[in-house]
Amino acid sequence: MSTIAARPESALMPKRHYANVKHSVASWLLTTDHKRIAILYLISITVFFAVGGFFASMIRLELLTPKGDLFDGDTYNKMFTLHGIIMIFFFLIPSIPAVLGNFLIPLMVGAKDLAFPKINLLSWYLYIIGGLLAVWALVKGGVDTGWTFYTPYSSTYAKTEVFLAVSAAFIAGFSSILTGLNFIVTIHKMRAPGLTWFRLPLFVWAHYATSLIQILGTPVVAITLVLVGVERIWGKGIFDPSLGGDPVLFQHLFWFYSHPAVYIMILPGMGVISEVITCFSRKRIFGYEFIAFSSLAIAIVGFLVWGHHMFVSTQSTYAGMVFSFLTFLVAVPSAIKVFNWTATLYKGEITFEAPMLYAFGFIGLFTIGGLTGLFLGAMATDIHFHDTYFVVAHFHYVMVGGMVMGFMCGLHFWWPKMTGRMYPATIASIAAIIVFIGFNLTFFPQFILGYLGMPRRYHEYAAEFQVLNVMSTAGASILGVGYAIPGFYFMWSLFFGPAAGPNPWGAKGLEWQTQSPPTTFNFDEGQPIVVEEAYAYSIGGSESVS
Amino acid sequence: MSHSSDSLVAHHFEDIEQQNESAVLGMWLFLGQEIMFFGGLFAVYLVYRFKYPDAWAAGSTDLDITLGTFNTVVLLVSSLTMAMGVWSAQTGRQKSLIRYLLATLVLGSTFLVVKFFEYKHKWDYHHVPGPSFSFQSEHFPNAAESNVQLFYTLYFIMTGMHALHMVIGAGLLIWLIVLAWKGKFGPHNFMKVELTGFYWHFVDIVWVFLFPLLYLINRHH
């Protein structure tokens, strides 16, 4: 394959790098090296992805038949709740930022580490404490409120481990806040000489926007979860209808964070795509400023659209109108990104390595996810689609089709940088195609199920919905295989993969100018000096190649 | 930069300015998230206050305005002593630094002790939300007991969250006093004092909002 051929034949694994300076367990668990912390995150989110994936497969298995023959209602409810809590708080939110962002942002800005290495380690520990609480809640019998914790069900009626689950999300929230804080300070204060704002890789811009949301949104859901927790412990609380409390107020506070959180779960993926598309087109990005500012626009307007989750909740019609309008507007910056990525291909010199295939998959699936969001942002159609499988399909297209594809894309792209080794390119491409097919077969039928009126979170359903559910379950099994394959070849690559050399893709960006894997302080020859724009590939300048 | 400061620069920073600017920006961002944290509570407060104005007035009138005012003054003075502490650190006055930090700690603790007695009073009079809650107001017959209970729930959560921040602040002060005792601060190394000062002032400002919102509703009755 071209990927391995592109590697200089002489490439050898460097003698010293960040992963082999020390070998003790303590040297990993007490490390302040952003790259080691990224690896700690990679291992932990993979574990949580497996747990969340297990629950997903149980859900799909139960839904093979209309009757609830595999689990009873309570068990099923716990399954989808834990699937949601684990996948959102312990996989998606930390996935790209805490793994790839952590590893790459200091490298991309030419710094030795993030601004606050100890706080970075603290973030990981908070994440782990939150994760252990979630596991404890699971072991003690689970939680059945749905990841949305709607009151008064969560505050008064549920008989499961709501307090533990709420605490888990609360603590994981602070991990996310501190990661965002670290990124913003690093991006502001630690850029290499010559690395102006408009020379930054778009990956960094995307993380800057993400971090803003993490810092400004997460505390609101934190205090909201405190209020739910207090109400459970105290027996009285501020969402309690018997005191005149308003359960809908909870939804406002919850979605004030949880809608922007959707952008925490997609912006970093968009950042990855900008890096990969340019590299494998050998071309400068089209519309750099438009992509950079569209990230900020999404982050800011994204804070003002939360009410579109509540069109049928008795929210005022006029409030709904404003939220709907802003929802349509926030679609525009996403569309701009898609158009710019597509235009970047024009006159490029395109190759189809595994990361590029994932990037193409991302663009297609995210486009579907984004467009179907309009069906839910339009008040008239939302009446029908709200809380049906259409919503489930929509957000899986954005989060799995978007963010997980983006994560896989980035992992395949920077794997040689992180480990110093290549993986088998052909198998990786085949896995990418399997994931794409499996994903569509799983989730596309759910759009139709939603249109037919199948509500979400149903463990039994009307018989006429069965055919589409069977298709979806079949797709899920293909998707599961697609996700398992990389697990094997990545493990193989760790031990037997051929050495990658500093820059196996011939990519631009500071992270490729140091050895793979980098040394502990990233740039041994001193801080690099930046003299050119981002993505200074040969095409798109004044002269051409070919 | 002078030689004395070189050893203070962490390995991943280029110089002391970069390190200090990063620390200050980081603290501002942290306070930004604190504002959003308390902001959620204030939003809840506002929604219910507009919904149940009488219950809010009734509950507020029953809070101890003397103790509340006393505590407000205590906190404002503690902000002054904290600021003096930061100035002492910047100008290398070791002894006065320790004195001011101690004064701030004493004032902060005074606030917490007074707050404890306010809570205890509420407990004795069955004003703590729960099964034994009871409330009668002469001035506001329209205030439903259940809604006043809602007011008190918010009162305890808001002042409780504030008190928790005070306790953390007191812990930071003790840590600073120990470091100051060991002579760790000087004109080139005062960021820890300065950042704790930021935090302390922020917590004071939160109280400056809490006091009128909770204690001063419809006081003309």
Added chain:
Amino acid sequence: MPNVQIAPEQASTIAPQIDLVLYVLTGLSVFFFFAVCAVLVFLAIRYRKGTKVNRTIVDPHAGTALELTWTIIPTIMAIAMFFWATVVFFQYSRIPDDAMEVLVTGKQWMWKIQHPNGKREINELHVPVGVPVKLTMTSEDVIHSFFVPAFRVKRDVLPGRYSNLWFEPTKTGTYHLFCAEYCGTDHSRMVGQVVVMEPEDYQRWLAGEFTAVPAASAGEQLFTKLGCVTCHEGNSPRGPALKDVFGKEVQLQTGEIVLADEDYIRESILNPQAKLVAGYPPLMPTFQNQIKEQDIFTLINYIKSMKDDQESGSQS
């Protein structure tokens, strides 16, 4: 192979309107999606490595015009779709005055329904075709959501307040009724049917096999049993007379004027001191936790029926 449906039935007046918005949105989405895909695939093939094509870019910073085009056109289309969808939503939100009123109580995990004449049913709602029906809904416990896919209507059902939903069925038949807001163990069994009948059949159904006393007289019994009658009849100085009060504006002690609707009456029963009518002392005890949601409905129905020109409520 069982037949696979891909579209639900349209059985209400609003359904075709919502579907039309949906079809246009779908059309636009399909167009944009395939346009992006077509361009993507075309460029990927044409400019793949090794092809001999011209890769000279004359001006690397050209493209502002293109950027503006693909910013402005989608913005205009988005705003147009927003307006249309919002207009349809406003039509859906406006409840016709002549709608027949049915009361719905959600409870873990069933739907309790009460017709205007007091007839009750569980998990089934019988309605006549061609008549607008207004549901007044509340929940005894957690949040539920009343969803009839064939009518394209859905509305959350909340504890502690009333929400409304209306529809006008256009086709007789039996349709799914789902609870759409997750509500606990048997959420997926909180389902039922809406039976749309010819008006004559509906009248026959309404009259037949039903032993309950009519809502208004059940309300009168409740009104007496709970002791409301001692203060709220005649010209008692202790409480306002309720004759002809429903739907009118009432002046409160605070000088505020409120509309005496379902929510106001419900609040006055559960939290009497909150909105006192001007000129009356705060004597009334609360009925919180002492009265079921359905009984509140019954009382409201009775109060509605207390009109001067009707003998039913004023016979005392």
